[in-house]
Amino acid sequence: MIRDARVLQADFVPQEVVHRDPEANQLSNALEPITRDEPAETAFLFGPSGTGKTCLAKFIVERLRREVIDIEHQYVNCWQNYTRFRTIYRILEGIGQTLDVHRQSTPKDELLERLRQYDGPPYVVVLDEVDQLEDMDVLYDLYTLPNISMVLIANREEELFARIDERLSSRLMNTTRIRFDKYGLNELVGILQARVDRGLTADAIGRSQLERIADAAAGDARVAIGILRNAAQRAERDGTDQITSAAITDSIPEARSEVQQRTVETLTPHQQQLYEIITNHGSITPGDLYEMYREQVDDPKTKRTMRNYLTKMCQYNLIVAEGQNRGRTYRPVSVS
DNA sequence: ATTCCACGGGAAAGCATGGACC
DNA sequence: GGTCCATGCTTTCCCGTGGAAT
Numbered sequence: 001m002i003r004d005a006r007v008l009q010a011d012f013v014p015q016e017v018v019h020r021d022p023e024a025n026q027l028s029n030a031l032e033p034i035t036r037d038e039p040a041e042t043a044f045l046f047g048p049s050g051t052g053k054t055c056l057a058k059f060i061v062e063r064l065r066r067e068v069i070d071i072e073h074q075y076v077n078c079w080q081n082y083t084r085f086r087t088i089y090r091i092l093e094g095i096g097q098t099l100d101v102h103r104q105s106t107p108k109d110e111l112l113e114r115l116r117q118y119d120g121p122p123y124v125v126v127l128d129e130v131d132q133l134e135d136m137d138v139l140y141d142l143y144t145l146p147n148i149s150m151v152l153i154a155n156r157e158e159e160l161f162a163r164i165d166e167r168l169s170s171r172l173m174n175t176t177r178i179r180f181d182k183y184g185l186n187e188l189v190g191i192l193q194a195r196v197d198r199g200l201t202a203d204a205i206g207r208s209q210l211e212r213i214a215d216a217a218a219g220d221a222r223v224a225i226g227i228l229r230n231a232a233q234r235a236e237r238d239g240t241d242q243i244t245s246a247a248i249t250d251s252i253p254e255a256r257s258e259v260q261q262r263t264v265e266t267l268t269p270h271q272q273q274l275y276e277i278i279t280n281h282g283s284i285t286p287g288d289l290y291e292m293y294r295e296q297v298d299d300p301k302t303k304r305t306m307r308n309y310l311t312k313m314c315q316y317n318l319i320v321a322e323g324q325n326r327g328r329t330y331r332p333v334s335v336s
Numbered sequence: 337a338t339t340c341c342a343c344g345g346g347a348a349a350g351c352a353t354g355g356a357c358c
Numbered sequence: 359g360g361t362c363c364a365t366g367c368t369t370t371c372c373c374g375t376g377g378a379a380t
């Protein structure tokens with residue numbers, strides 16, 4: 001029943017983007033000067049997760065690449081590349097300039113200098129999760145570079161600009177800012193339908209079932225596609241050629257925990273141990289948590305390090321911290 | 337009102353890693 | 359082999375906060 005599994009992957013970029021026409025036009029306009037060999041406006045994409053920011057950015061850049069024969073582009077996820085060095089390194093990677101870059105021979109600004117001297121075709125850089133950068137000055141550095149156009153993606157506008165100093169924010173005044181709202185039910189159904197058409201056999205799933213998925217996803221397209229994928233795999237495993245309502249019901253919690261499970265796997269053993277204690281306990285105070293951790297592990301890390309781990313896990317949406325100071329407890333984020 | 341103390345998180349020093357160079 | 363050196367991760371030190379105990 002699955003004809004093309006790629007279509008059901010979360011990071012798949014479709015041929016046509018549905019329900020994002022105004023946003024697509026704005027982004028196109030921002031990048032349009034490139035077609036005339038002029039520097040593009042910096043574009044900001046804001047909105048909650050699963051609203052198509054990343055997808056649209058990739059889509060537009062790809063389309064631009066087809067229209068203008070000669071542009072370079074690179075996608076950088078700042079969650080994974082959150083240091084100044086890694087960010088710039090990845091950008092250099094996009095133009096194949098890293099071959100002879102060694103850490104030693106790169107005192108501070110050598111990398112940047114190399115980018116500055118870049119003299120090729122227009123270069124579009126998409127910086128995703130840009131609010132995860134530990135040092136926002138990178139943006140300033142990149143902004144001063146000729147020949148490089150930026151598309152910046154973040155969840156919340158206010159939080160991002162709170163971390164940018166005036167030096168930069170004044171320059172970013174006349175940028176294109178595009179907001180993405182959560183998808184409505186019908187929009188999500190449309191997105192799912194498009195994937196179904198390309199990825200599944202005909203009649204594999206009906207409209208009302210797509211609505212159920214869309215409803216459960218609460219405006220988040222990534223979750224919706226995850227549920228669809230899970231249900232399709234389930235049906236395939238069972239050897240049926242239709243996705244049943246029961247399969248969908250079962251897939252809803254599983255798709256959510258799938259995301260979580262994948263995140264947990266990226267944690268170190270120590271972090272996983274902490275996470276396990278928290279999930280087993282439901283809700284626990286930092287003192288007790290450290291006490292249990294210390295007993296269960298040989299060679300335990302410091303309290304301070306545990307705190308680093310905990311903040312990291314909070315950012316990853318694995319756990320939630322409730323209360324301040326004395327009254328603080330940690331609990332797992334519920335999957336329901 | 338004052339002191340106490342668990343907690344959070346910033347800053348900087350310490351340590352391990354890994355590539356480049358001789 | 360040995361040595362630099364920049365990086366990331368951990369630890370040490372420390373201070374601010376705000377509720378609880380005195």
